[in-house]
Amino acid sequence: MHQPDHLKNAGLKTTLPRLKVLSLFESGRERHMSAEDVYKQLLSTGDDVGLNTVYRVLTQFEQAGLLVRHYFEGGKSVFELNHGTHHDHIVCLQCGHVEEFYDASIEARQEIVAAERGFTIREHSLYIYADCNKMPCPNK
Amino acid sequence: MHQPDHLKNAGLKTTLPRLKVLSLFESGRERHMSAEDVYKQLLSTGDDVGLNTVYRVLTQFEQAGLLVRHYFEGGKSVFELNHGTHHDHIVCLQCGHVEEFYDASIEARQEIVAAERGFTIREHSLYIYADCNKMPCPNK
DNA sequence: AATGCAAATGATAATTGTTCTTATTTGTTG
């Protein structure tokens, strides 16, 4: 069992709501979820957790480094498991569907752009906003 | 007078609130402003414009291509004059200094990445966070 | 296993940023 350890290490009590939220992310059903998404997923499996608790837990998990928060257009936050490896995101403006990508060429160009200006890159965020062109949109 | 022309060309009536908002941006006092920022700036000069009108006008200006909207972290929109040229930003983590850049290669790769996944790009935002390595940092 | 207490939760309300509704006013066109 490593889930409780994650919580313990973060100085968080091992509570039912926290375990439910964490295992939902670890189930892999949805990689990117907003607070509302998590809330509805838990509701659908009978695991009622208050929406405010979901918000609180997500924020705590972010601070503990268990989750990564993304600020997408439309003003809502989306979370995903922090698996350590960098990637960028392409987000559908119609349905909110998110896909990850990694492009070595883009990464390399960024290094060059920074170097040309005398900067040393610490991190970066690239979000492509697009239409997924799927009918109907997966998440809609 | 070119401001009214901008409005006319966009199919927008030349109204007082629109002129006030536009000239505030063109004054150059602040390059990036949220709806709230614009509202307060106008209040401070006695040019009362309702906050809802500010929102409406900003959205219209964005659609007309006069302004560009940025979605910043924290879920609020910020606008700036549209100088016609798309650019990304590199931000110094030490001093907050911001430089704009445009890299055709990165732009092209994004199109490819999106196309490979069946997406049609609407827009994108790329922020590089770095150290500017200038001693002392320009803005510090 | 029972006790105590800090920490966590849930219900509710408050906040923030933004959009909608509708009656009134304003800009333009004839």
Add this chain to the structure above:
DNA sequence: CAACAAATAAGAACAATTATCATTTGCATT
């Protein structure tokens, strides 16, 4: 300068998020 469509202001409505606070829960200590 009259008429009519378009734009505005005031206030309500909304969605995402955060705060308040009484009750409950996890967990260390008996």
